[in-house]
Structures are given as C-alpha cells and as structure tokens.
Amino acid sequence: MKKTIITVVGKDTVGIIAKVCTYLAENNVNILDISQTIVQGFFNMMMVADATQSPKSGDQIAEELEAVGREIGVVIRCQHEDIFNMMHRI
Amino acid sequence: MINLFEVNETNKMITQENLDVRTITLGISLLDCITDDLNRLNENIYRKITTVASRLVATGEEIEKEYGVPIVNKRISVTPIALVGGSACRSSEDFVTIARTLDRAATEVGVNFLGGYSALVSKGMTKADERLIRSIPEALAQTERVCSSVNVGSTKCGIDMDAVRLLGEVILETAELTKERDSLGCAKLVVFCNAPDDNPFMAGAFHGVTEADAVINVGVSGPGVVKHALSEVRGANFETLCETIKKTAFKVTRVGQLVAQEASARLGIPFGIIDLSLAPTPAIGDSVADILCEIGLEHAGAPGTTAALALLNDQVKKGGVMASSYVGGLSGAFIPVSEDQGMIDAVRAGALTLEKLEAMTCVCSVGLDMIAIPGDTKASTISGIIADEMAIGMVNQKTTAVRLIPVIGKGVGETVEFGGLLGYAPIMPVNQFSCDAFVGRRGRIPAPIHSFKN
Numbered sequence: 001m002k003k004t005i006i007t008v009v010g011k012d013t014v015g016i017i018a019k020v021c022t023y024l025a026e027n028n029v030n031i032l033d034i035s036q037t038i039v040q041g042f043f044n045m046m047m048v049a050d051a052t053q054s055p056k057s058g059d060q061i062a063e064e065l066e067a068v069g070r071e072i073g074v075v076i077r078c079q080h081e082d083i084f085n086m087m088h089r090i
Numbered sequence: 091m092i093n094l095f096e097v098n099e100t101n102k103m104i105t106q107e108n109l110d111v112r113t114i115t116l117g118i119s120l121l122d123c124i125t126d127d128l129n130r131l132n133e134n135i136y137r138k139i140t141t142v143a144s145r146l147v148a149t150g151e152e153i154e155k156e157y158g159v160p161i162v163n164k165r166i167s168v169t170p171i172a173l174v175g176g177s178a179c180r181s182s183e184d185f186v187t188i189a190r191t192l193d194r195a196a197t198e199v200g201v202n203f204l205g206g207y208s209a210l211v212s213k214g215m216t217k218a219d220e221r222l223i224r225s226i227p228e229a230l231a232q233t234e235r236v237c238s239s240v241n242v243g244s245t246k247c248g249i250d251m252d253a254v255r256l257l258g259e260v261i262l263e264t265a266e267l268t269k270e271r272d273s274l275g276c277a278k279l280v281v282f283c284n285a286p287d288d289n290p291f292m293a294g295a296f297h298g299v300t301e302a303d304a305v306i307n308v309g310v311s312g313p314g315v316v317k318h319a320l321s322e323v324r325g326a327n328f329e330t331l332c333e334t335i336k337k338t339a340f341k342v343t344r345v346g347q348l349v350a351q352e353a354s355a356r357l358g359i360p361f362g363i364i365d366l367s368l369a370p371t372p373a374i375g376d377s378v379a380d381i382l383c384e385i386g387l388e389h390a391g392a393p394g395t396t397a398a399l400a401l402l403n404d405q406v407k408k409g410g411v412m413a414s415s416y417v418g419g420l421s422g423a424f425i426p427v428s429e430d431q432g433m434i435d436a437v438r439a440g441a442l443t444l445e446k447l448e449a450m451t452c453v454c455s456v457g458l459d460m461i462a463i464p465g466d467t468k469a470s471t472i473s474g475i476i477a478d479e480m481a482i483g484m485v486n487q488k489t490t491a492v493r494l495i496p497v498i499g500k501g502v503g504e505t506v507e508f509g510g511l512l513g514y515a516p517i518m519p520v521n522q523f524s525c526d527a528f529v530g531r532r533g534r535i536p537a538p539i540h541s542f543k544n
Contacts, residue, residue, distance in 0.1 A: 005092065005097055007097055007098075007101060033091070035093075035094050037094070044094070044098070046093075046094045046097050048091070048092075057156075058155070058156040059151075059152050059155030059156045062155050062156065062158065063155065077101060077158050078158070079156070079157055079158035080156050080157050080158075081092060082157070082348055083100065083157040083158065083159060083345060083348060084092045084096055084097055084100055085092065086344040086345065086347065086348040087096075087100050087341045087344050087345060088092065088096040088099075088100070088341075089092075
C-alpha cells in the first residue's frame with residue numbers, strides 16, 4: 001500500500017489537528033500514525049495516511065490541504081511517501 | 091518507517107535549500123520523419139513531437155504536486171536536425187523553416203526549450219551540416235525556444251578546425267542578429283567536444299542517433315543542498331568534507347531517480363539516464379561558486395579553485411552513481427558565469443578570469459559556459475577560444491563546451507541581462523593577441539595518441 005506523508009509546520013494554535021483531520025475524514029483518507037512536537041512555540045506534526053480509498057487524486061489532496069493550511073496560518077505539505085523512502089532508505 | 095526528522099530534512103532541502111529536479115527532458119527521434127519533401131518533413135516533425143510529448147508538461151506537473159518537489163523545466167531534445175533535414179533542405183533557408191516548426195511544436199506542447207538544432211561534425215562537415223551551421227544565426231533569431239549545438243571534436247576523431255573557424259563567424263552573426271536583446275541568441279548555441287547523446291540540459295541537449303525512439307532523461311540539481319551540508323562541517327578534514335558531499339549527492343540523485351521512474355511509467359516512455367550535474371541558478375543560495383567558498387576559498391577563482399572543484403566534481407559523481415540505475419549525460423558540476431550569483435560576484439571582484447575558467451573546465455563539466463565577452467571580439471579570437479576548449483576535451487577524454495556571448499555594442503565592465511534562468515553577467519575581458527594565422531589553417535587536428543585503444 002502506498003502511503004501519504006502529511007506534514008504541518010507553523011505557529012501553534014488551537015485546532016490545527018482538528019482542521020486537518022476533519023478534511024481527511026471528509027475525503028476518506030485514513031490516518032495510520034501521528035507524531036507531533038512543539039519546538040519554541042512552533043508546531044511540527046507528521047501524519048502517515050492512506051489515501052488510496054479517497055475519491056480525490058494525490059495532487060488534488062495536496063493542493064486542498066495547502067489551502068486549509070493557509071486558512072489557519074500553517075504550512076501543510078502532503079507528499080507521496082516514496083520521496084522520503086528513496087532519499088533515506090537504500 | 092520514515093520518521094519526523096527525515097521528513098523534515100527532505101522538506102528543508104526543498105523549501106530552504108533550493109532542492110529541485112532541474113529538468114525532465116524527453117528525447118524524441120526524428121529519423122522516421124525524414125523525407126525529401128520539405129513541407130512534408132516539417133509536417134512530420136510537428137506531428138511527431140506534438141504527439142509523443144503531448145502529456146509531458148502535465149505529467150511533470152502531476153509528479154511535482156504529488157511528491158512535493160519542484161520540477162523546474164520540462165524540455166524536449168530531438169535528433170540532430172542536420173541529419174533529419176539533409177535530404178529535404180537545399181539551402182540554409184530551408185533549414186530555418188525546420189527551426190520554426192520546432193519552435194511551433196515546443197510552444198504547442200508547452201516546453202520552454204527544445205534542443206537538437208544540431209550538427210555532429212567532429213571529423214568533417216557534410217553539405218547539410220554546413221548549411222545547418224550557416225543557418226544557425228537566422229534560426230536562433232527567428233525562434234524563441236529552439237536551442238542549437240554543434241559537436242566539432244572528439245577524442246576519437248580529433249577537432250574539425252574548419253567547423254571551429256566557421257563557428258567563430260556564426261557566433262558573431264548570431265550576436266549581431268539578436269543584438270536588440272543583448273545578443274541572447276548566443277545563449278542558445280553550444281559548441282561541443284565529445285558531446286554526449288543523452289544530455290538532458292540545455293542548450294546542448296540533442297537526441298543522439300544511438301538512442302531509442304523516445305526516452306526520458308532527467309537532470310537533477312542541488313548546489314544549495316551541498317552548500318548547506320558543508321556549512322555544518324566547517325573546518326573538518328578532507329575525509330569528512332568528501333563524505334558529506336557524497337552523502338548529499340546520493341540523496342539529491344535519489345529524488346531524480348524517483349521522478350525519472352515515475353515520469354517514465356506515466357508516459358509509457360523508457361527511462362534513459364540521470365544526469366548528476368550540480369546545476370546552479372541565479373537564485374541566491376543556489377550556487378556552485380558558493381560551495382567552493384564553503385570549501386575554503388574567498389572567491390571562486392582564488393588559488394586552490396581548480397583543486398576544490400576537482401574534488402567537488404568527483405565526490406558528486408561518487409555519491410550519485412549508486413543512487414541511480416543509469417547515469418549519463420554530462421554529470422559533473424556546472425560553472426556557468428551568468429547563471430550563478432557566486433560566479434558573477436567573483437568576476438566583479440576580479441577573482442575570476444577567462445583563463446582561470448578554462449583551467450577549471452579541465453576538471454569538471456562542462457566548459458566555458460554563459461560567458462559574456464565584448465561585442466567587438468574578432469571571429470578568429472572566438473574560434474581560438476573554442477579550439478583551446480575543444481583541445482582540453484579531446485585530450486582529457488571528457489565533454490567540453492563553449493557558450494560565449496559577444497554582446498554587440500557593449501564592452502568590458504558593462505553588464506548584460508538575459509533574464510530568468512539565464513541570469514545576468516558582467517562582460518569579461520578577452521586576450522587581445524591574435525591567433526588569425528592559426529585559425530586560418532584548413533583541415534583538422536588529428537586524434538590524440540591515447541585514442542588508439544583497439
């Protein structure tokens with residue numbers, strides 16, 4: 001199964017995860033794993049998700065999540081896991 | 091499982107250190123378009139390019155969004171046009187019609203450059219080759235996206251000095267015909283020795299005759315990433331320095347490999363090669379010269395530059411080779427002047443001269459690249475500079491190239507602005523002593539002794 005990595009970086013505020021999760025639920029994207037840290041007030045989250053059941057394509061989800069991020073003032077990137085696997089695993 | 095640290099490292103490379111895939115270049119063979127009727131030839135070429143490349147740009151954009159890595163350029167290279175047009179083109183004007191067709195096809199499919207308005211004449215010119223070379227000034231003046239290259243030498247064949255002499259004149263004429271735009275035409279013309287068949291980078295890309303019908307070649311980049319990695323090991327010994335470059339080159343190349351595989355699968359076109367070049371852009375922090383400074387030079391061009399560049403070039407290859415299943419093209423560090431802010435600064439500071447650049451080309455790809463020289467430089471002097479650079483390639487069994495821009499109406503110290511990825515450049519002084527009698531000799535320089543390997 002091909003997974004999607006969603007990262008959220010920005011100033012910490014109320015409801016960031018809620019917003020992202022709401023979008024994912026609405027678009028039938030299943031969350032497999034979440035890790036999160038806050039460094040000097042900066043919110044840093046990574047989600048591993050399965051978007052294979054979503055009616056939307058990978059690039060469409062990436063664009064829409066980026067827009068969600070702009071609304072709440074954080075940067076959201078949604079990328080195919082292979083870019084990280086290729087770079088960090090032989 | 092991938093962790094947060096690794097994800098952040100990759101994304102920092104992309105967002106802060108200018109990591110990108112510089113180009114997906116689709117090589118298309120035009121050999122099956124050949125006919126002796128010029129109109130039909132033009133139609134065949136237009137149809138083949140617009141059919142094979144119809145989804146190139148859209149596919150590139152899809153991959154870009156899905157993986158979150160910028161793919162800066164989508165481009166096309168075609169079979170050298172001197173071969174394709176040899177039967178149908180009875181004059182240089184006939185060849186120019188093909189250039190216009192290529193330009194139209196490039197515009198239609200949305201690529202910013204199309205390479206292959208080329209001739210391969212390392213041992214001698216056919217009539218068609220000569221007609222094409224003589225048509226280059228008009229072709230580049232009348233088109234926006236067409237790039238031209240001429241291979242005038244090789245380790246196996248020596249150097250065709252008749253072509254070198256002719257190209258000195260052709261470069262000046264191209265400059266003259268595009269003088270309204272700071273002689274921009276010359277930025278799209280490369281003279282090669284040992285030109286590779288699968289180079290994805292412009293302006294020198296063409297689809298060699300040894301290649302399949304269509305092929306995907308990818309050029310990676312990442313000078314900013316290497317510079318950043320080196321800034322973390324400042325003052326360390328050479329072993330650490332080299333290991334750091336290797337590891338970084340590996341990571342950068344893996345991204346290129348991924349994009350190449352994806353593009354190949356989605357377009358249904360075989361994957362050719364990854365070109366491991368460190369290609370700079372005029373953006374701040376995307377500079378090969380900055381890496382040289384990080385290695386320990388005050389400016390590119392200072393004593394030690396050639397050694398530092400040799401080391402850099404070698405480590406990039408060592409790191410990149412294992413990251414890709416097929417490596418080819420030019421693969422090395424590029425040192426264009428106008429496309430690299432650090433190089434521009436070095437020229438302005440007086441640290442970098444044409445002669446030092448020539449020395450640097452002995453140890454890296456590719457050659458004297460994007461160098462603006464005074465518009466009143468003699469054709470024979472340009473030919474002399476080309477001959478020197480070709481000799482370096484021939485003897486060292488490597489690719490070398492010359493892309494000089496004699497800027498009509500401007501002199502040393504003035505600046506020329508090309509815009510976009512081509513950047514801007516201070517005009518550099520050229521040695522004023524004559525080589526007329528040398529360049530004026532007819533014939534060719536024989537292949538060097540170490541080319542006889544059979």
